[in-house]
Amino acid sequence: MSHNDFVDWWLETDYGRKSKIKWDSNRHTEIWNSYNQVAQVVDGAPKVMCKRCGKILEHPYTLSPTGIGKSQYHGTSTIQKHRKTAGCLRSEKRKKAEITNFLQTEGETSASIPFLQQDWEEDLLQFLTINLLPFHLIEHPSFKRIINKARSALSPPVIPSADTIRRRLGSLVKDRQQRILRTLPSGSKISIALDCWTSPFSQAFMAITSYFIDSDWVYRELLLGFKPLHGTHTGSYLSSVLIETLVEHNIEDRVFGLTTDNASNNKTLATSLQQALSDDTIITRIPCLAHIIQLSLGQLLARIKAVPLNESAETRWTEKQSKLAQENAKQSQISSTLNKVRYLAIYVNVSPQRRETFYNLQAANVKIVPIQDVKTRWNSTFLMLRRAKRLRTIFSLFCIEYDCEEMLLSEQEWRQIDYLLYITEPFFDYTTQLSKTRDVTAHYVFKIYNKLFDHLERSQAQLRRKRVPWKKQMLEALEAGRSKLDEYYSQADDLRGDIYAISTMLAPVNKFKFFLSSDWDQEWRDTYRLAFKKALVPYQAQVRTSSRDLQSSLTIARPSSKLEEMLDGSDIQPRGITDEISQYLDSDTVSMRPLTFWKEHQDRFPAIAALARDVLSFPATGARVERLLIPLEISVTIVVEATLLEKFFSQDELEAAKEERQEKLSEVEINPISDTEEQEDEPEDEPEEIIEDVPEDAIEDIPEDIPNKHGRPCSPSLPPTCTQTRVSGRKRKSREDDLFEYH
Template identity: 20%
Template sequence: MANGRKRRKGTGSSRSSTASSPSPSNEATPKKQHRQNVQVDEESDDEPNVIDVDSATPGSPRTTKQPDTTDEEELRRAMKVYTNQKSQCYSFFNPPTTSDHKDKNGRFMIAYKCKSCGGQFNRPIYEKSPTNLSKHVDACKARQLKSQGTQKLAALGVSGTGDIDVREVPQLCAVWCAQAARPFAALGDDLHQGIIHPTVLKNLPGRKTLSRDISKLYTAVQESLIKLFKNHKGAMYLGLDAWQSPNGFDVLGTVIYQLVEEDEGGFHLEAMPLDFVRLQKNHTGKYLAETVQLIVEKFGLKDKIFGIVTDNASNNKTMIEEIKTYRWPRFKGETQWVRCFAHILNLIAQVILRPFGSHKRKKDSTTNDEEDSDKEEPDDPDQQIRLFDAGEDEDDDDDDEDDESTLNESAVATELIDDEEIELEEEDVNDLSDEDDDLDRYTSSSCKASLAKFRAISRKLNKLPNSKAHFVTICLDQDCARPHNVGRDVCTRWNSTLAQLSSIVRCSQAILEWQKDKQHGTLREYHINRDDIDLAKDLIEVLQPFYDITLQVSIRGAARIADIVVFIDQITCHLSTIISNPNDDYPPALRNACCAGLQLTNKYYTLTDCSPLYRVAMVLHPSFKDEYFKLAKWKPEWIQESIRLTREMWETHYKPLPQATNSQPPIAAPKVIFSFITRFTMHSC
């Protein structure tokens, strides 16, 4: 090692030493040039830098010729190279731009943005080889191949998961529980945790935290609604209804109806749940009015409420009278009370069914709880038929009920029409026809027995699987229409009676054969005949229009206050046709029932005269105006009164203020008129 490091002594003279001094430089130059040739990239876009050998002096550093160019010139040069695309890697990048970053020489670099990943690659201007760009392209291709092996759900068409922010998890959980009234403990269920998002699972809130989050979210939403209502221009309508939740709490629900202006200049009706308040006392009219007053003041709607929509319970009438004493600017009391027409249809239908032995709740002084679904049907149809055959009359129990009993939604027609506002007097039903047991196909007493038989058949088919299977087999043999079943008649829904009657008629051929089976059929006293089926057909014909109108007014956004008078006219014409049928196609029992329903319809028709809203809405309806009144043969003074009420409402609430004469701003009256017309033709009832 030492000998290898020892310098050999020169043997020549100083001249030879001096003469040989350039030789190392000459010998080293080819070697360095050779090393540079090896390092040159074959895909280089420019020629390699040439070293000026002649200008190099011994001991001086090697320098590279760098053209003195500006950043703009370098960018144009890079753009030219990108356009030529001698290397395929350039096709994976967008056109180059000047980067915000500088290289080690203080010059701005050239930026290339990747089309695949969106990343930006900065290349110094002195770097001419696209090698680093090619490496980036290879890396992107590798990531794409790897992602194809493990595709995301979105790539397979499963959307909705996405990325979840950790801060959104409490809100998502609160909305999930509150929107469908799910228990808080449902979040902690093991099976449920196995299907939720990993981010949600990691940050799942507890039950107490979830309860607090729902309360905070509810408060935040209310604050936003208060700001929204404050900026609203125009009148609003308030919908109210009280009911009992499944867990036994009495709740007063409120819905606000308003017209929202669209960006294009039109309007659309918006129905928004406003608030839900737990009722702590008896549902008296005064207590309900106080509760509504608190809700209205909380949201700042006292100056905007123009009408209230409720059902026809007597305590609601007391509530309206009490609210009138609060002196809201736009609400004037009963004249602006809109009665729920679906509830009116329910009352009329139950009055028609009442003579035929519709469900009647027995009075119980010890409890006011509603009967469950199992008790809604008679426990002993045999006892019920014997009771009807004995000629006992259910009217013996028609005593007056107090106001609280009318609040129960399961009350039968007798209790519902005991309210003063809809009570039928003796003179209202003085044109009843006499029934003849020998000549009539069916009478009121026989109809009671028929409906009891229908309920007995339904009960057996729903309770005994073997009887149901045998009945289905007979229905298939008889080619009866589906479904092969007899619906249940529930006392809280009159339309369930219609559904049961329809199923009896639909499967009548199968029932007549099935009931004869000693093992699977009914007892002989429950057997039906053609008269029973005729009764079912006639009742279907009577009740079907009520069902169709109920569906129409129950569709969200489809019910209009202008349609109420038209619906009442349709019902009046329908019942009058049955009552005055010249061919006597209907027995006196059915005509008498329709007569009671017609009298109740006329009483509610009279109540529409107490409120100007109905007539104003019809005058403003583009399809009605005053022509409908003429077709309905209204008296001229009635038509003039409707037009006067419309003009008065326009001048009081909607007519634009007069403008100054010295200035002429754009006239906004057409838009105000459209809003006025739309307001009364779009509101639901």
């Protein structure tokens, strides 16, 4: 059973009803790593079990009577002493001997006892079951290599202890980290992304990942540390953990950027980090774009009350849920449509019989079931609805067979699902692709913002013509999501050095032509070009220094004659470095990966190439760090309480992971918002006033106090502003504005 199920079961036992044990509290004493927490099946009495010998001892946090009529905790002294007893130590030696015999039997023993395949298979089976290992481990190539290597030894190999293997792992990790860091070119910078994570057993960690572009223009990703955290996770505390890791790898003076999510303590972290480092090291904090996209999506879903409330998938179907499903069927809001899908997913998955029936209704070779959305998993509502769309026919057949009409979706409700899928699909696509890509992403930020704004504004324009209440509700949701996206987009120009604009120009497919469209006015073009020049200054100085050092190291032969001197052409001065900017920015764009381009053109544009190596190193999202934590969750779970768990992921989590991997499904046709669909349930609109178009050049000539033909005063013409109107209707934030303005 899972840890939570274990605690729930224990609270219902005789002991759990009258006593309290903090099963979830952090155990900082090293001795706890040698024991599993268990309980008696009969009455729930808490115990601990030695991982080495399997002996059951009293739990240190249970009370025992004293001679003066009081009770006190047992404490950890007993379990510490047990580890030093002869019986426990002999048990470890016996285990080593058993493993050695398992790998290779001594010559005289093998000669006296014949090898039997059946005995060998039984030994393998016992090895797998005792250690809770999967059966397919037997077929894994690495397992076969270990067996073959042990067979080839001249004498039985010595089985190392767990501590020895742990130390060897640490040594291998450090060696590999240093080997990768040595590929960082001299003088180049490195960017950092980090994320905090809590294990299923309340152990907190911080993953610190570095990104840089090596000497061969390969984008490198390296996990620098997976550090345990204690106490309150303040920004200053997290900063101290990060600095310790940077110093450990001797890169504290080479950090360029820091990508984090938008938690307030991360802002404090960046400030504390900057204060702790030298004045020559300037840190730029970049907010995680994937996190911003999800915040915008969350705001959108919250407006229509579509955000899931549960942190994990429901695993029980109760009478209360049945009544809630019946009450929900009487509602006609978008949230009730989503609840129908959720209730049906729970109803199907909690029963093996119903799940089998659901499988049998499908003709496809690959059988799937509905999934639930949870608030702790990105894009889970989109994945739930897309899976439901794939199973639309099966949903209807199942509801009819089990007579659960309260979960049967109407045509209008399926249309609501279509609308939600159409609206939320770009959020899923960009988040997923940003998280998966192993290439540079810094130059995508402005483009992704533009694409999302275009999508939201196009959807808003289509929904403004609708009169059905639930479509009006979706329009409000779009406005809420757009507002949240605006909030973070307005902060883009507050980042040090206009880093987004510079990274955009460093992509050869963009260059400066990206800002020559009508989306940008001359003020912003001048601002970004000046920012590019300023950012290039230290790299130009670096290139000049390198050139002088190179020239001084070369021996230049004197010409043997005047004619040779004239023909040599050495008096012709090469083009200055300052010309790099115009040669690159104003040249034609090239459809090529940024790193490929700069590898081929680093000799032509040495200063800009050096700038690109640093600026393009920062990841637009820290979501890849979270993906690194997924296998770690499994590992920590196995190490901490393997004997108490039967499985590590629920069926719903596995199904959600499968659905996420299938990014584009030809069988799922997501219908866009229609301009022509007929709505029989739409109320008749009141006739709208028809306002004649007025030529733009005639607007300024109309006095403010002269009413128009409808009897209302005409609005005065808007004064010119320093904000930039985008084609899509957006405005670039001015330096004085805090938020965007709208037409």
